[in-house]
Amino acid sequence: MSPVAIPPLPFLPDAVIFDMDGLMLDSERAINACMARAALELGHDLPETLWLQMIGGGDGLCRRLLAERIGDAATVVLLERVETMYDAVADAGIDHRPGVVDLLELLVARRIPRAVATSTRRPLAMRKLAAAGLLRYFDAVCTSSDVARPKPAPDVYLLAAATLGVAPSLCLVLEDSPTGVRAALAAGMTPVQVPDMLEPDDDVRALRHRIVDSLAAAQRLLEARLAIG
Incomplete structure (x- = not known):
């Protein structure tokens, strides 16, 4: 990962939207x-x-x-x-990615709405989240079954924001893949990338979004913003 300091979040999000595969689950x-x-x-x-x-x-x-x-x-x-x-x-039940439960518990405690936006089809997405014990944390689950265009189109992220009743500009997105980051940016949202199997290349870094090495680091970014209010 880059040694450059990660800039703080520019706002306190009204909602946090999660990718699923590679971000929450080791799928x-x-x-x-x-x-x-x-x-x-x-x-x-x-x-x-x-x-x-x-x-x-x-x-x-x-x-x-x-x-x-x-x-x-x-x-x-x-x-x-x-x-x-x-x-x-x-x-x-697929293994969790490290730190996901701690982050979700923080969001629940702070009453920040949460949604899933995944490229997986709905039946399988729901089964995976339920089997992994994560479904109960989310107010909405939006999948590729629910939209016309998959990521990197913004459709599934825009649907998640609309379902939560939150403006896209006030949504924080957590993603592992470059495709998902591009979808979040196209939706007008603020992505934080937590790479899993794909390390960001120069083209991805040129998008100038925040990149951290773990969900724990993403949680620290959020906690720092929560401390500011």
Whole structure:
């Protein structure tokens, strides 16, 4: 991470909107492991970098990248195998990313509204949040099933703000992926990026948003702003 001091939040947010995969749940590693295992079982020699390209992009991007490598028919078979594997992992409860519960408890205590804005389809998103014990923390869950365009379009973030009844400019967004950061910026929100498997490159850093190395660091940013009022 950059050694440059992180500037304080410019405002006290009226709501905090969370990405899900890679931000709250350690699901990027879980789905990548399922992808790699299914590809190996089906005889596809696919590089690890392909799975990293899919992070934060939603179903459409995953299908397109796979189809470019192995064709449409093989992609359908591969994703069916992955879905079966991943469903079992999700239903068992995916591990939390460090610090997420502490941050959510702080927001609950301060009565700051909370929403999820995820590229995952609604049925799976709800199952994952429930199995991980996080669903109860949120006032709204907005998914790719609920909007016309996935991230990096701003749709799911704008829906989350509207559902909470909060102006986008007063929403703080927590994201792990560059795709999600771009969606939050397009929505007119203030993102704080907590990278997981993808380290921000120069193009991402040029967006000039706040980047921290953990949810605990994001919580410290918020606590500093709460102290100011």
